[in-house]
Amino acid sequence: MPEMQTSEVTRLRIREFNKLKMGDGVRLLKCEVCGKLTDHGIIIDRDIVEEGASGQLEKTGYERWTLCPECSKDIINQTQAFTDKIIQDIGTILK
Numbered sequence: 001m002p003e004m005q006t007s008e009v010t011r012l013r014i015r016e017f018n019k020l021k022m023g024d025g026v027r028l029l030k031c032e033v034c035g036k037l038t039d040h041g042i043i044i045d046r047d048i049v050e051e052g053a054s055g056q057l058e059k060t061g062y063e064r065w066t067l068c069p070e071c072s073k074d075i076i077n078q079t080q081a082f083t084d085k086i087i088q089d090i091g092t093i094l095k
Helices: 069-094
Strands: 008-018 040-051 057-067
Touching: 008 069, 040 069, 057 069
Parallel strands: none
Antiparallel strands: 008 040, 040 057
16 A cells, blocks of 8 residues: 655544533534524534644644534534445455
């Protein structure tokens, strides 16, 4: 298998939030897609990491998206389809 080199790596983290408590109340977050205020949904964090002069990976960029449950369904389905395809590809390569 040929060696792949890239100067940039993207790290994604998807996490669910449900009724974030701030003091005595619940914090409402605004959905990035539809603009609705919501107390639950998902947060997607994207870190852009590049190899620095020292040869170590260094974080060079960061983005965060907040999605309500309705808007996040499509993202979750696409993420599951993507990981299923990768697992199938790995199975094919290892045979």
